[in-house]
Amino acid sequence: MSPRCCPPRNASASPKSASSVMNNIWIRGKRFPMSSLSKFDIFKFARSLILAAALPLGMTAAVMAPAAAQAAETMSVEVGKPLQAAQKLAKAGKYAAAMKKTREAAAVKKKTAYESFVVNDFMGYLAARLGDYASAVKAYETSYGSSYVPAAQKPKRLQALADMAYRGKMYGKAASFASQYQKSFGPDRHMQVLVMQSDYLRKDYPAAVKSAAVLVAAAEKSGKAPEESWLQIQMASAQQAGDKKMQASALRKLVKYAPSDVYWKQYLADTQRAIGTSDRMTLELDRILRAKGYMDSSRRYMEAAQIAIQLGLPGEAKALMDEGFKKGVLGGKDKNRELRLLNMAKKLAAEDKQSLAKDAPSPKGKAALGEAYASYGQYDKAIALYKSALAASFPEAGLTRLHLAQAYLATGRKAEARKALAGIKDGKAAKLAQAWLLLV
Template identity: 35%
Template sequence: MKTHTRAWFAALLLGVAAGYAPAQTPAPAQESVRAEIGKSLQGAQELMKAGKFREALAKVREADAAPNPTAYERFILDRMRGSAAAGAGDEVVASRSFEAALASGRLQPAEALAILEALASSAYRTKDYAKAIEVAQRYFKEGGKSEPMRNLMTSAHYLSGDHAGVIRDMQQRVQAVEQSVPVVDETTLRMLAASYAKLGDDAGYANTLEKLLVHHPKKDYWEDRLTRLQNSAAFSDRLMLDLYRLRLATGTLDSTEQYFEMAQLALQAALPFEAKRVVDLGYAAGKFGSGAEAERHKRLRELVNRQAAEDEKALRVEVVGRTGEALVNMGQALVSAGRYDKGIELLEHGVAKGGLKRPEDARLHLAVAYFQGGSKPKAVETFKAVRGGEGVADLARLWGIHASRN
């Protein structure tokens, strides 16, 4: 399950941009913000634009101290406080404030959808799956169409044990695809694949397996295709982390050894945030923390936590190098930390600048970043543009299949 941090900050940025301008949130003529409140909110808005969210939150608290706020002033305060708290990482205050802004009934539809997406994402991150589902359902009822939100709702159903909800979500999505895309029946494709296998035609079998993934994606088909890719003579070991990422996305990262190796490869690639996420998922899935290797798992967790904390202090965009390679490396590090907008920007600049040792690898990483950041059309388009041997084009093609269905 990919993170939905980008959705949270989409609501944040929307709130900052809207401020309390009447053009963004129309109010009756008799409603206005008093000068003593407006001055503090203006200061908070400027601080948020500068990325100083904790200071902005303090400014909003100054405005909160004004006596006898009107309903309109409470609405403006709630929205601004929610934006500042979101940027400051205070999800409790942000959620409470955004919920109050929603309850006011004064939000414009697009802003309400962005805030609902943020609230669902926050509830999911804090493992309040029932609330995540409730808010996500409201989001879609009010016209939202975000694919990452559909993934979040399905994942929340699954993690809360509501498998009937998972089935309902997935059936609706399959039916929507079937109405718009011609589907080759599964029996025909399985028979075709079996015939290729009998003839020893590995290329024909792999091609048909990919058609099954397009029309009838199943874990078994993904496991078969990715195992064959990994075991092919042409596949390069340098792409193992990329293959594990696709395994994780397709639900085929199954064994303790796979989780452990993926975390180690992420550390070797100077991506401790990704390593930490993999280790956390390993513990959540019951792959780590028990048996004879429990102590080894603990040491790995301590290592990734320590390196992630160190990397948090070291990830300074202002000191990124000027070469394409430096831009790509910093961009990928930011993406792994969930900072999609800036990370994608640096990846784009690095790929465009050129001079890369492995440009197709970088293009693959850019496409994955688009997908993880919620830009599905860009992701699919970029996956199609990846070329090259040693398995990089194969991975891009398979990622493209996955992105097109999720």
């Protein structure tokens, strides 16, 4: 449909020029080209986040110390005496000396099965206290399957194994132990976090995507927001695995559950790449930028206003220029040029407003007329025209439904806006609708 009241395009307002404002995006007052944002790397951030995490190890002492205490009463003197001495040294915090005594007990030949179990168990405990997690895991893994381990101790022992393997940077074992725990004793958030972190740190990114998804889905099912760190890891892992669909999903959830300018602007940059840079798509994205308060440069306001005029929406062009001057973004060194554009928008808008029809014969015409009324703040008329247009099937129905949702939002009818947006399933309009749903 040709613009209803617009001057012909000139060289300074060509489609390419008018759309170029979206080639850059602003984060914390600095300009970043779209090309740099497309390489936005969450990998290092997620890695530092994991390495800073502390996993509890206190359960180890509680699980293992009782076996050592029992040893002196039930063992031979050759084994029990050094173990008893080792226990006293351990209680005093002298773990290296305690380990030396425990090795004396381990050196005794012809030990019973129980004596071997207790000696091995206590060596594992001391190794953990000394930070020798490889030896601790080896000892605990050996004793875990023993008949001397009470069934009630099994869950805590397996948790201890998973935690120590993680601390010892044995990420494959950590993930295996944590997964085994959940298979044997049921879902556990701490163990699932450990699986996710271990998968990520051993660079099994497809597995990390899946283990993060388990945490995210469980949180959402319970009505809670997933933790930001889980989504960070999910996004970083998807990026490394080349899973663009999951990367986009994780970013969207970061915007939803942990909104920040960085996430929003990355999300909008991705949206812009998906919908393209035609004048129509640029104007649609500019409307989201306005809603988020991201129209922060004279160039952006000027080019958005020019596009609005070219698309037959001088009322929106005038509103853009008025807003830019009110915010103080316009009126600087290019004030004279900006005022000329404002005055042109005012003149065209006054003429256009007087000539607006009450209805149009085709669905496409009704939709265009509704958008014009909306640009002047006459949302009730716009809504009626949009609804009338949508009673029929036509190619621009997706965008018309999007504009209907925007009109609902402008009048505070959020529930109706959400319903309209949710009904947009295909094409570029669906990409835009997903962004608007995050704003409702």
